[in-house]
Amino acid sequence: MAEEKPKPKIKKKAVPMPKQPPEVRIRNFNEVALGYTEEQALEEASRCLQCPKPQCIQGCPVGVDIKSFIALLREGKYEEAIRKIKEKNSLPAVCGRVCPQEEQCQKYCVLGKVGDPVSIGRLERFLADWERARGFEIPEKAPSTGKRVAIIGAGPAGLTAAADLAKLGHDVTIFEALHLPGGVLVYGIPEFRLPKSIVKAEVEYIQKLGVDLRLGYMIGRTYTIPELLKDKGYDAVFIATGAGLPRFLGLPGENLPGIYSASEFLIRVNLMKAYAFPEYDTPIRVGKHVTVIGGGNVAMDAARSALRLGADKVSIVYRRTRDEMPARLEEIENAEEEGVIFRFLAAPNRFIGDERGWVKKMECIAMELGPPDASGRRSPIPIKGSEFLIDTDTVIIAIGRTPNPIIQRTTEGLQVTKWGTIITDENCKTSIEGVYAGGDVVTGEATVISAMGAGKKAARAIHEYLMTKK
Amino acid sequence: MYKIVVAKELAPKIKWFEVYAPQVAEKAQTGQFLMVVTHEKSERIPLTIAGYDREKGTVAFAFNEVGRTTKELGLLKEGDYIWNITGPLGNPSEIKYFGKVLCVAAGVMIAPMRLQIEALRNAGNTIVAVIGARIKKLLFFKEEIKSLSHRFYTATDDGSEGYKGLDFLRELVASEKFDRCIVMGPVATLKKVSEITKPYRIPTIVTLMPPMVDGMGMCGVCRVTVGGEMKFGCVDGPEFDGHLVDYDELIKRQRMLLPEERLGSVLWEIGGCKCGGRKA
Numbered sequence: 001m002a003e004e005k006p007k008p009k010i011k012k013k014a015v016p017m018p019k020q021p022p023e024v025r026i027r028n029f030n031e032v033a034l035g036y037t038e039e040q041a042l043e044e045a046s047r048c049l050q051c052p053k054p055q056c057i058q059g060c061p062v063g064v065d066i067k068s069f070i071a072l073l074r075e076g077k078y079e080e081a082i083r084k085i086k087e088k089n090s091l092p093a094v095c096g097r098v099c100p101q102e103e104q105c106q107k108y109c110v111l112g113k114v115g116d117p118v119s120i121g122r123l124e125r126f127l128a129d130w131e132r133a134r135g136f137e138i139p140e141k142a143p144s145t146g147k148r149v150a151i152i153g154a155g156p157a158g159l160t161a162a163a164d165l166a167k168l169g170h171d172v173t174i175f176e177a178l179h180l181p182g183g184v185l186v187y188g189i190p191e192f193r194l195p196k197s198i199v200k201a202e203v204e205y206i207q208k209l210g211v212d213l214r215l216g217y218m219i220g221r222t223y224t225i226p227e228l229l230k231d232k233g234y235d236a237v238f239i240a241t242g243a244g245l246p247r248f249l250g251l252p253g254e255n256l257p258g259i260y261s262a263s264e265f266l267i268r269v270n271l272m273k274a275y276a277f278p279e280y281d282t283p284i285r286v287g288k289h290v291t292v293i294g295g296g297n298v299a300m301d302a303a304r305s306a307l308r309l310g311a312d313k314v315s316i317v318y319r320r321t322r323d324e325m326p327a328r329l330e331e332i333e334n335a336e337e338e339g340v341i342f343r344f345l346a347a348p349n350r351f352i353g354d355e356r357g358w359v360k361k362m363e364c365i366a367m368e369l370g371p372p373d374a375s376g377r378r379s380p381i382p383i384k385g386s387e388f389l390i391d392t393d394t395v396i397i398a399i400g401r402t403p404n405p406i407i408q409r410t411t412e413g414l415q416v417t418k419w420g421t422i423i424t425d426e427n428c429k430t431s432i433e434g435v436y437a438g439g440d441v442v443t444g445e446a447t448v449i450s451a452m453g454a455g456k457k458a459a460r461a462i463h464e465y466l467m468t469k470k
Numbered sequence: 471m472y473k474i475v476v477a478k479e480l481a482p483k484i485k486w487f488e489v490y491a492p493q494v495a496e497k498a499q500t501g502q503f504l505m506v507v508t509h510e511k512s513e514r515i516p517l518t519i520a521g522y523d524r525e526k527g528t529v530a531f532a533f534n535e536v537g538r539t540t541k542e543l544g545l546l547k548e549g550d551y552i553w554n555i556t557g558p559l560g561n562p563s564e565i566k567y568f569g570k571v572l573c574v575a576a577g578v579m580i581a582p583m584r585l586q587i588e589a590l591r592n593a594g595n596t597i598v599a600v601i602g603a604r605i606k607k608l609l610f611f612k613e614e615i616k617s618l619s620h621r622f623y624t625a626t627d628d629g630s631e632g633y634k635g636l637d638f639l640r641e642l643v644a645s646e647k648f649d650r651c652i653v654m655g656p657v658a659t660l661k662k663v664s665e666i667t668k669p670y671r672i673p674t675i676v677t678l679m680p681p682m683v684d685g686m687g688m689c690g691v692c693r694v695t696v697g698g699e700m701k702f703g704c705v706d707g708p709e710f711d712g713h714l715v716d717y718d719e720l721i722k723r724q725r726m727l728l729p730e731e732r733l734g735s736v737l738w739e740i741g742g743c744k745c746g747g748r749k750a
């Protein structure tokens with residue numbers, strides 16, 4: 001009689017992430033999630049079933065070999081585990097923190113059917129932090145090819161492409177318009193979610209690979225793309241300028257003082273460190289009643305930053321319901337714990353100012369959900385006569401961003417869509433020979449990991465182009 | 471880091487810097503501006519390009535010491551370094567032959583106006599220049615602008631030199647024909663001159679100075695209403711049709727962060743902040 005194989009005991013619950021308690025963290029800008037300890041990481045890793053056909057991997061946009069890295073982690077081979085991740089993902093310390101895992105890798109993990117999926121992102125973060133604490137090793141570079149590549153924008157797409165191209169032996173220059181590198185990782189995502197020191201370490205690593213980083217160069221103004229190719233001697237260009245232009249609502253009263261775009265608010269807080277005003281010199285005014293319009297990551301970040309800057313009350317106004325909110329689940333939960341108030345099924349109509357012209361009220365209209373639209377989400381429909389007023393003295397508009405048009409306007413022959421995103425083929429190639437593009441500037445607002453994936457793909461395509469062109 | 475190769479005082483609290491920044495000098499044109507970050511913890515502030523030398527690789531700007539950032543900048547001397555300069559930003563001015571051009575500049579903006587006049591003059595225009603300031607001793611570049619223009623006037627708020635205020639422009643534009651008017655200076659000046667030229671339909675170009683953070687189209691704080699449409703001062707401007715600008719909205723937006731700015735400046739002056747002892 002064949003003895004039945006003992007079924008592995010399934011641990012349904014994930015090891016919880018240690019976090020700063022809400023009442024403490026809303027008084028500081030330090031990281032909320034503290035990261036697993038070694039024991040916690042090993043405990044969580046032990047939950048992985050090492051499936052013969054791992055489902056998790058298909059959920060990762062860059063195809064990290066999740067099963068293998070977890071196996072190596074379990075054996076204590078941290079160095080090999082992190083190397084396994086880095087085969088596909090060059091910024092694991094960032095992705096482990098900000099990937100929308102519940103939509104990606106963890107959504108497909110089989111354990112999700114019976115309990116919590118394996119906390120893949122947290123394990124990735126553990127390994128990346130372990131590595132950073134030891135100091136990065138600089139990988140071997142291929143011999144110099146003598147080819148020069150210009151990368152425009154130092155966000156995740158640009159940084160990733162730069163690292164890969166430098167390793168392949170090309171001479172790489174990054175032109176970044178701002179005075180600090182990192183893109184959204186430094187000017188958008190707040191310190192309490194992604195400490196700037198992590199981005200700094202990644203940038204230093206890329207510089208150690210020999211990449212020349214030029215800050216304060218706005219391409220389209222300082223140099224144009226045709227100039228880079230013709231006069232400045234670059235053999236190829238990668239456009240990774242993101243989607244930085246804030247969208248506004250087009251409603252009456254929108255230009256009243258006290259109404260910010262989320263980009264302005266977050267740039268002041270993150271890049272210019274207004275939270276350390278007056279040590280840092282960029283001011284910001286946060287009123288008593290802050291209202292944030294929108295339901296994505298940007299809205300959560302703005303709301304939680306406003307709380308930390310001392311607002312009495314922060315509400316998020318979103319026109320659909322909690323289920324449709326595009327923000328990461330973890331961040332919605334964090335915002336709720338911290339006391340952010342959510343007003344669902346409401347949309348602004350107009351803004352009303354006080355006698356000095358500062359915003360004091362916002363008129364909203366209630367919504368109901370209609371049938372699903374083309375995107376599959378149920379679209380909100382205004383309910384006639386349901387207008388109501390909200391008291392507010394600061395409004396933050398977080399309804400999306402589109403690509404900055406400067407490059408598109410100054411590069412003849414570059415094909416763009418009517419939304420201003422750059423058109424490429426599946427290898428990131430644009431309508432101009434030698435010019436590639438990837439990340440948010442091609443897809444519109446997306447995710448860090450998809451921008452990195454595009455950076456990797458573009459690096460491969462550019463390499464091939466450079467090595468075959470006469 | 472960008473080295474200051476020339477630093478001088480044009481008038482009390484108005485300084486002129488020439489900075490070695492070859493990539494900016496290579497492309498700089500009149501009408502464009504720079505974003506300047508004095509040191510690691512400074513604000514980014516916009517300053518208009520007031521000169522450039524492509525051969526030497528330098529770019530020049532003039533600034534008024536009004537708040538903390540500009541006061542800190544004013545403490546730097548020849549040979550010192552500015553942490554970061556981005557530019558040139560914004561659209562260049564339209565420079566071509568128009569005919570007779572009335573150029574009105576007030577305060578620190580007299581400096582970039584000199585560059586603009588030079589360009590317009592080289593394009594064959596007849597230049598009637600007006601420079602103004604609050605009081606006589608704040609006027610500068612008198613000789614330089616006089617020698618570049620065909621006719622030249624000065625004005626002060628208190629009448630200590632030249633005309634008292636800008637009201638004399640009403641008669642000027644009533645008595646002769648101008649093909650274009652260029653105005654640079656505080657928003658009150660832009661508004662006033664635009665009102666004066668409007669009845670005569672003189673195309674009037676004003677340089678707007680809304681609050682800015684990035685200066686490259688990322689934040690929208692510089693939004694202004696021009697002809698009923700929302701425009702971004704930094705990427706759509708900084709020059710706009712003076713007859714279409716909603717000045718009252720701009721004035722309100724400029725006052726937005728005033729209390730905080732005062733606080734920043736005062737704390738810095740009394741040395742109450744830990745900014746690394748930047749104050750000399």
Ligand SMILES: Cc1cc2nc3c(=O)[nH]c(=O)nc-3n(C[C@H](O)[C@H](O)[C@H](O)COP(=O)(O)OP(=O)(O)OC[C@H]3O[C@@H](n4cnc5c(N)ncnc54)[C@H](O)[C@@H]3O)c2cc1C
Nearest residue numbers: 153155156157177183184188219242439440446447448451
């Ligand atoms: C507040 C906020 C929160 C977010 N949270 C998350 C999250 O939790 N998880 C997630 O996965 N994604 C998140 N995202 C989205 C994610 O950050 C972006 O999808 C990603 O950063 C896009 O990368 P990118 O390299 O294409 O562009 P960016 O990161 O935007 O970088 C582009 C860079 O190019 C520079 N640039 C632009 N124009 C020029 C020019 N003309 N010349 C030179 N340089 C130029 C810009 O200054 C910038 O540094 C968030 C976005 C925001 C704004």
Ligand SMILES: Cc1cc2nc3c(=O)[nH]c(=O)nc-3n(C[C@H](O)[C@H](O)[C@H](O)COP(=O)(O)OP(=O)(O)OC[C@H]3O[C@@H](n4cnc5c(N)ncnc54)[C@H](O)[C@@H]3O)c2cc1C
Nearest residue numbers: 515516517518532533534536537538539540578679680731
């Ligand atoms: C496109 C553009 C070009 C400019 N060119 C020049 C220039 O060539 N030379 C120059 O001296 N300044 C110029 N400015 C204005 C300059 O940027 C501000 O004076 C500077 O930011 C003040 O910084 P601060 O920290 O020293 O003062 P703050 O502490 O920021 O302000 C001090 C005082 O100045 C007022 N102020 C600040 N910014 C402005 C503004 N934009 N308009 C009117 N009042 C303001 C404040 O309300 C406050 O009363 C320009 C602005 C723009 C937008």
Ligand code: SF4
Nearest residue numbers: 060095099104105121
């Ligand atoms: S990169 Fe993101 S999606 Fe891929 S495995 Fe890591 S956390 Fe998951």
Ligand code: SF4
Nearest residue numbers: 048049051056109110
């Ligand atoms: S699907 Fe889940 S349990 Fe299976 S290998 Fe992937 S992470 Fe492990």
Ligand code: FES
Nearest residue numbers: 685687689690704
């Ligand atoms: S200054 Fe930020 S968009 Fe113009």
